[in-house]
Amino acid sequence: MMDQASKTLKDDLRQAINWLASFGKTENDGVTRLLYDEAWQRAQQALAQKMNNSGLLVRFDDVGNLFGRLPGTEDKAPVILTGSHLDTVVDGGKYDGAFGVLASLLAVDRLRQQFGAPKRTLEVVALCEEEGSRFPISFWGSGSITGAYQQSDAAGLEDSSGVRFIDAMQQAGFGKGDYPAPTRNDIACFIETHVEQGITLELEQNTWAAVTHIVGQQRYTITLTGESNHAGTTPMDRRHDTVYAAARMIAHVIRRAExxxxxxxxxxxxxxVAPNVPNVVPGSCSFTLDIRHHQSDVINRFSGQAVADFRQQARKAGISIQITKWMDALPVPLDPKLAELGYSLAQKAGIPCKKMVSGAGHDSQIFGSYCPTALLFVPSHNGISHSPNEFTKLDDLETGVQMLIKLLHHLAY
Amino acid sequence: MMDQASKTLKDDLRQAINWLASFGKTENDGVTRLLYDEAWQRAQQALAQKMNNSGLLVRFDDVGNLFGRLPGTEDKAPVILTGSHLDTVVDGGKYDGAFGVLASLLAVDRLRQQFGAPKRTLEVVALCEEEGSRFPISFWGSGSITGAYQQSDAAGLEDSSGVRFIDAMQQAGFGKGDYPAPTRNDIACFIETHVEQGITLELEQNTWAAVTHIVGQQRYTITLTGESNHAGTTPMDRRHDTVYAAARMIAHVIRRAExxxxxxxxxxxxxxVAPNVPNVVPGSCSFTLDIRHHQSDVINRFSGQAVADFRQQARKAGISIQITKWMDALPVPLDPKLAELGYSLAQKAGIPCKKMVSGAGHDSQIFGSYCPTALLFVPSHNGISHSPNEFTKLDDLETGVQMLIKLLHHLAY
Structure with missing residues (x-):
């Protein structure tokens, strides 16, 4: 690419990021754009207009996913879908989700301008929801496209103000059958660009990564019940001190992970902790344990040993223990061919890059068990995410778009 | 004592405990009697009447302490003061404080009936306040008598409803100069009977103890500041995890005490913990540390080592630490001669007894640095205190009164 084009892409990127962040801008210079809220509605409408201006065929589906289509000359071949999610956490940053949507739109726009119609159809998608920050459901956009969710799965949910999901959706114009049903069976692959939300790339001075797996997660709550006693009159050898027991368990399990x-x-x-006052030996203490790895057997071995250790430690301390597993999400391997293709294109271009595992969840994990999927990372400065302080350098954002252009060009032209 | 007399004393004790517990009785069959509140006022007035019926000369002081005087024939000799506090914690038990007041009243009543006027003047006291459960001040009764407190120390305080201390006191009829100033300089010794509030006596099958020391206490808050990070994307060796650091510190310091x-x-x-959510490496964690022993140098050695260990552990973990000492109460030795006298009288009577340290604070620690003081314990079933479930067997209560009768007889007749 020429310097001039590069300069223009950076300018376009800076402008687009700030433009999209203006929908739902908070006092802290963060963004709050929750599924179907007023800022979300304005943003999707404005994006639809922007897609239209880029010469894409625009449509919504009936849950509010927004697509901009650049038809291929081999029109019957399934679609190459690229994008990310439009929603944010409460007072989140400008990049999480938003960058992936804009990167896809700018990449497809550049390809169309430079190379005209592709062989295979390209679609840019602004997924309606990923974060689970308004209603107690997440991946609503990707889950609706892939068939993981039906509308009935969410209809009865309420947000924290008591607004029903179905009412919020219909008020925003969706869920009434005015648009096509969301489930698709014409998608060849999904390609998502996202900020890393971790510090690994920055620390290693890499500027781009192809993700090979999204980690699995198990979450537990461990509840210890001992005996609340007077901190002055209860001898050390007569205590059933749950904070002491919890401290030993936590120190042990985290040391094992280290x-x-x-x-x-x-x-x-x-x-x-209860009663959680300085002068009472605490009779009750509970803590959570979150375990992640990209291989199920590694998670299972670790958690199995942790549960056995906790029970033994509790028995020794004369304290009763209850262990509840309340999340068990399997690891999702992404498409190895797409990851290798991206990685080799990046190496050829001299971009400092790596293959890596994603410790955070993404729409790509929903698509990953539905179609070949690629998840592509750019660095997050200091690893900060879900915060107004979330930041990625413009140079790195540009690398993300350039890599997407290369990959889409390779796949679609 | 004859069986008949003993039976009567038990009956009187049972009746007196239940009678006093009726002032401020709660739904849970507990007692809430807070300084200057309505239940407190009715209880002090009823106690004054009861003292009067026992032939004692009754008076209040200007903070609301209540005295019942049995004048000695050697009237100029300083007074032997015996009693405990009338106030309770919120939803406390029937015994803490109340038993000491009633034991003294019953003991002096029995002595007067059996032996007539003593040589040395005996005074029963119902101290107005010890618990600190209404206003943020404790030992108000004993502190006012010994001169540790002036009225001005409390005047500006407010309770949780915003009622000023001075207004509550005056509404109850005190603090207006209608009664003598509380400070006394005519007290020879103070003798308090109290429930142990611990399980030691019961476990060892002792039914009575003379307390040699009231423990000193130091309290600290340790605040750790690390870095809040994504639980999925932050590698173990890149974390500044304050819960992990706190767990190691707590496990280490409590193990040392054990x-x-x-x-x-x-x-x-x-x-x-902050942010205190399952999927964020916690950037902030604080915990309290309460340390007690009856020797200052033991406390100081332990806390000095703890502080040094905490700082070293924080440095190793790359976490910043702030340690605040917010309580440093010195141990109070009680009068060894009175303790030995009580102990030998109990042994002579064949009562299973011991000398012990009190891990809880009591009015005796205020009197202890002012005049020779004895603190005498009866067992607490299961060590439960500050609860409606607080309980001491009638046999043990009787032992407490009998021992007080013996001791007062020895000292006053």
Whole structure:
């Protein structure tokens, strides 16, 4: 690409990111754009207009996914779908989801301008929902396209203000049959560009990655019940101190994850103590454990040992224990051929790159068990995400779009 | 004592405990009697009447302490003061404080009936406040008598409803100069009977104890600041996980207290985590540490080592640490002669007894640095206190009164 074109792409990117962030902009210079809310509606309408201006054929489906189609000359071949999600967390950043939508739109726009109609049809998608930040459901957009969700799965849900999902959807103009049903069976592959939401690329001075797997996750709550006692009058050897027991369990399980050095991550993010006052030996303590890896057997071995260790530690401490597994999401392998293709294109272009595992969930994990899927990362500065401080350098955003252009060109032309 | 007399004392005790518990009785069959509240006022007035019926000279002081005086024939000798506090915690039990007041009243009544006027003046006291459960001040009764408190120390305080201390006191009829100022300089010694609030006596099948020391306490808050990060995308070796660091610190410090086996007790009773969600590596965690022993140097050695260990552990974990000491109450030795006298009287009477340290605070610790003081314990069933389930067997209550009769007889007649 010429310097001039590159400069223009950066300008377009900067402008597009700030433009989309203006829909739902918060006091903290963050973005709150929740499924079917007013900012979301304005953003989807404005994106539809922008797609139209790029010469794409625009349509919504009946759950609010937005597509911009560049028909291929071999029109009957299935569609190459590329995009990401439009919604954000509450007071999130400008890049998570939004960058993937805009990268796809700019990439397809550049391809059309430079090479005209592709052989295979390209579609840009702004998925309606991924974050689960308004209603207690996530991946609503990708799940509706792939058939993982039916409309009835969400209809009865309510947001925190008591608004029913069905009412919010219909108020936004969807769910009434005015648009085609969301489920598709004409998709050849899905390609998503996203910010890493981690610090790995930046630390390793890589600027781009092809994701090979999205990790599986198990989440547990461990509840310990001992005996609340007077902190002054209860001798050490007469205590059933649940905080002490929890501390030993947490120290042990996290140390095991550290020592494994196999990419497994384990997190105790929430602790609840009762009565939680300084001068009472605490009779109750619960904590969560989140375990992630891209191989099921690694997760299962780790969690199986953790559960056995916790029970033994509780028995020794004379404390009763209850262990509840409340999430068990399997790892999703993405398409190895697409990952290798992206990786080799990046190497050829001299871009510092790697193949890696995604520790966060993405729409690609829904598409991954439905069609060949590629997830492509650009760095997140300091690994910050879901925050107004989320940031990716313009140079890195541009790399993301350039790589998408190369990949789509290879696949569609 | 004759069986008949003993039976009568038990009957009187049972009746008196239930009678006093009726002032401020709660739905849970507990007692809520807070300084200067309506139940407190009715209880002090009823107690004054009861003291009067026992032939004692009754008076209040200007903070609401209630005294019943049995004048001695050697009238100029300083007073032997005996009693405990009238107030309770919110939804507390029938015994904490109340038993000590009633034991003293019944003991002096029995002595007067059996032996007439003593040589040395005996005074029964119902101290107005010890628990600190209404206003943010405790030991208001004993502190006012000993001069540890002036009225101005409390005047500006407010309870949780915004009622000013001075208004509550005046509404109850005190703090207006209608009664003598509380500070006394005519007290020879103070003798308090109290429930143990611990399980030691019951476990060891002792039914009575003379307390040698009230423990000192230090309380700390340890605040750790690391970095909140995505639980999926942050590798184990890139975390500044404050819950993991806190778990190692807590496990280490409580283990040290367990291993010391020197009577020191250490408690982590409160933990606060932020953001406290399962899927975020927690960037902030604070916990409290409560350390008690009856020797200052033991507390200081333990806490000094704990602080040094915490700092080292934080440094190794790359986490910043702030340690605040917000309580440092010195141990209070009680009068060794009075303790020995009580102990030998109990042994002579064949009562299973011991000398012990009190891990809880009591009015005796305020009197202890002012005049020779004895604190005498009866068992607490299961060590439960500050609860409607607080319970001491009638046999044990009777032992407490009998021992008080013996001791007062020895000192006053």
């Amino acid at each position: 020592q494994a050095q196999n990419g497994l991550v384990a997190t105790v993010g929430r602790i609840k | 291993q010391a086996q020197n009577g020191l007790v250490a408690t982590v009773g409160r933990i606060k």
